[in-house]
Amino acid sequence: VNAEREHELKSSLIAIYTTNHSIYQRFVTDKGSPEGETARVIEFNVLKPEIFMSEQGGKLGRQIFDPLRTNYGHAGRMYVPALYKLGDSALSDLTAEWGERFSRDFGGDSAYRFYENFVAASFAGGQIAVRNDIIGLDIERIYDNTIMEMIRIRDRVTKDYKVDYSNLLSEFLNANIGNTLVIKDHKVVHEPRNALVARCCSDESLIQVSKAQFDDMLNKKSISTSEFEAAMKKSGTLIDIKVGRLAKGWKSAPSNSPARLYWFRSTLTPDILDVADANT
Numbered sequence: 038v039n040a041e042r043e044h045e046l047k048s049s050l051i052a053i054y055t056t057n058h059s060i061y062q063r064f065v066t067d068k069g070s071p072e073g074e075t076a077r078v079i080e081f082n083v084l085k086p087e088i089f090m091s092e093q094g095g096k097l098g099r100q101i102f103d104p105l106r107t108n109y110g111h112a113g114r115m116y117v118p119a120l121y122k123l124g125d126s127a128l129s130d131l132t133a134e135w136g137e138r139f140s141r142d143f144g145g146d147s148a149y150r151f152y153e154n155f156v157a158a159s160f161a162g163g164q165i166a167v168r169n170d171i172i173g174l175d176i177e178r179i180y181d182n183t184i185m186e187m188i189r190i191r192d193r194v195t196k197d198y199k200v201d202y203s204n205l206l207s208e209f210l211n212a213n214i215g216n217t218l219v220i221k222d223h224k225v226v227h228e229p230r231n232a233l234v235a236r237c238c239s240d241e242s243l244i245q246v247s248k249a250q251f252d253d254m255l256n257k258k259s260i261s262t263s264e265f266e267a268a269m270k271k272s273g274t275l276i277d278i279k280v281g282r283l284a285k286g287w288k289s290a291p292s293n294s295p296a297r298l299y300w301f302r303s304t305l306t307p308d309i310l311d312v313a314d315a316n317t
Contacts, residue, residue: 051155067259072200077151081186112171119169132161142184143191152187156180200260202268206301209246209254210235220286228287236283244301245281251299269301276302 060080064071089098120128136157143149143156160180166172210217213234219227221239236245252262269275277300284290 049151049154051158072148076148079152079155079187079190081190112166115169115171116166119165119171123165128161128165131164132157135160135164139184143187156183156187200264200268202265203272203274205255205258205260205265206244206246206269206274206303209251210237210244212254213250218283218287223286225287228289233283233290236285238286242302244303245283246299246301247283248278248297248299274301274303276300 060078061071061075064074088094123131136153139153139156140149143152160176163172163174163176163179167174167176214227215230216232217227217235217237218225218229218233219237219239223240234247234250237243238245255262255265266275266278279298279300280295281298281300282293282295283298284293287293
């Protein structure tokens with residue numbers, strides 16, 4: 038049980054920064070499985086409005102940003118009394134209302150809890166500021182546009198950075214075709230040229246892979262082996278993790294020592310056979 042989740046909303050702070058490079062892409066570069074990081078960051082791509090590209094663009098920009106040079110955002114003396122006047126109970130209820138609205142509009146998956154907290158806290162605070170004449174922004178319009186953009190990010194951006202666990206098996210086999218034994222119609226059709234790390238049996242749609250070698254690839258990509266195993270078992274691809282002999286059926290094998298293997302039931306075998314045929 039994650040004991041921090043109970044206090045996550047009230048104990049977390051929102052950090053805002055700008056960058057010229059996508060933080061999502063940086064996560065992928067540094068870590069092969071960045072779902073945890075992307076769940077805690079929402080990256081809005083702010084495009085330059087066309088009006089700023091017109092002849093009046095410079096003047097409008099100064100009108101918007103020049104006042105900020107002498108406005109340091111010290112609204113605390115108005116905002117804090119407004120919070121005390123509202124009271125803890127009403128403040129919690131208002132925040133919960135925005136959280137529930139977000140869940141209805143965006144989705145209630147627990148993976149979105151950081152987004153929910155961000156939206157609930159931001160818009161509850163914004164609504165209080167509007168009620169007390171601290172700001173004069175159209176909260177409803179801002180909310181609608183924010184949710185629309187977050188849905189776009191969820192559906193078109195962050196999903197591209199989710200790990201395709203089944204593709205990892207293809208990647209491993211393609212990188213190790215020279216280390217793979219391929220059997221078709223009970224005959225060896227492709228012998229490994231180097232140290233044996235995988236065995237593909239077309240007759241059984243079975244792929245056996247050295248667990249040590251595969252886990253080494255996962256570690257280099259900073260991908261959790263337990264998450265990989267759970268995902269592949271859920272999909273029905275990973276059928277077992279046990280000791281076996283990769284050289285089974287290969288009479289001229291230099292060694293047939295047992296090793297701990299991943300046992301995959303996979304339709305990848307025909308593709309591997311094509312690669313094997315091309316290399317024989």
